[in-house]
Structure formats: structure tokens, C-alpha cells
Amino acid sequence: MNxxxxxxxxxLDSPVFDEFRRTPFLLIVNVDTMECTSxxxxxxxxxxxxxxxxxxxHRCEALITGKIGEEAFKILADDHVTxxxxxxxxxxxxxxxxxARSLKLIRNPDGSDECNENHHEVEELQVCSGHTH
Known part of the structure; x- marks a missing residue:
């Protein structure tokens, strides 16, 4: 899995960059082998x-980052990249x-996990603040 x-x-010793579009590097990590492509x-x-x-x-199942622009967010969400x-x-x-399942999900392009109707178009089921969409 990538x-x-x-x-x-x-x-992998580098800090996670807080803005996807400005990142100096994109690391692709195969978590089975821990091989890292920079x-x-x-x-x-x-x-x-x-x-x-x-x-x-690179068939990545997830992205770890910070803020994601709306267009990139939509591309990733439409392809079910967590x-x-x-x-x-x-x-x-x-x-x-x-x-360890301790990272917050990014449910919005601003990098937050707050409930926002934007993600409802691209994900069939969301649970936000105790209610289901």
C-alpha cells in the first residue's frame, strides 16, 4: 500500500509540509516495505x-499533508484517497x-475536519458532529 x-x-525525517500545493517534496511510501520515493x-x-x-x-490510498486547494481536494476525494x-x-x-489511527481526517480543502457540505458531493457517507449525511 502506498x-x-x-x-x-x-x-521520512523531514517535517510534513503544511500546504499541499507548495510542498518542496512529495514522498511516496510503500508501507509494506517502507521504501520511500522522493x-x-x-x-x-x-x-x-x-x-x-x-x-x-502512484496508487496512493492516503495523503498526509495540511491544507489542500479545492481543485486538488476534489481530484483526491473523487478517487477515494483518504x-x-x-x-x-x-x-x-x-x-x-x-x-495508530491518531491523525485527524481532512474533510475540507482548508485542512480541517469540520463538517462542511463540500465533502458531501464526493463522499457518499460522512459522519460529522454526531449526524450522518
């Missing part, structure tokens, strides 16, 4: 959608936290 991580550097990234107009496409090309907040952790620590 997991994508927006990172400030090219290794993809350098230069931010430019439309680069967030290109990054989202890269996540899909999105997690990893800001404040190293990439390796974020992977461990994800495995």
Missing part, C-alpha cells in the same frame, strides 16, 4: 492538481500516527 506525504525534505516539486500555477494526479498515478493532517510531525512520525 501513502503520499507532502514534506519539507526528501526523507519527488521534488516546484510550486507554480496548477501544480496542486499535478501533485494530486501524481498521488493517483486525507490526513500531519502538520507538526515528521513524515515518519505521521506514518506511525496514521497507523
Amino acid at each position: 501513502i503520499a506525504i507532502s514534506a519539507a525534505g526528501p526523507t 519527488i521534488p516539486h516546484a510550486a507554480h500555477e496548477g501544480s496542486d492538481t499535478a501533485l494530486a494526479d501524481t498521488v493517483l498515478e 486525507r490526513y493532517v500531519g502538520s507538526g510531525l515528521t513524515a515518519g512520525m505521521a506514518l506511525e500516527a496514521m497507523e
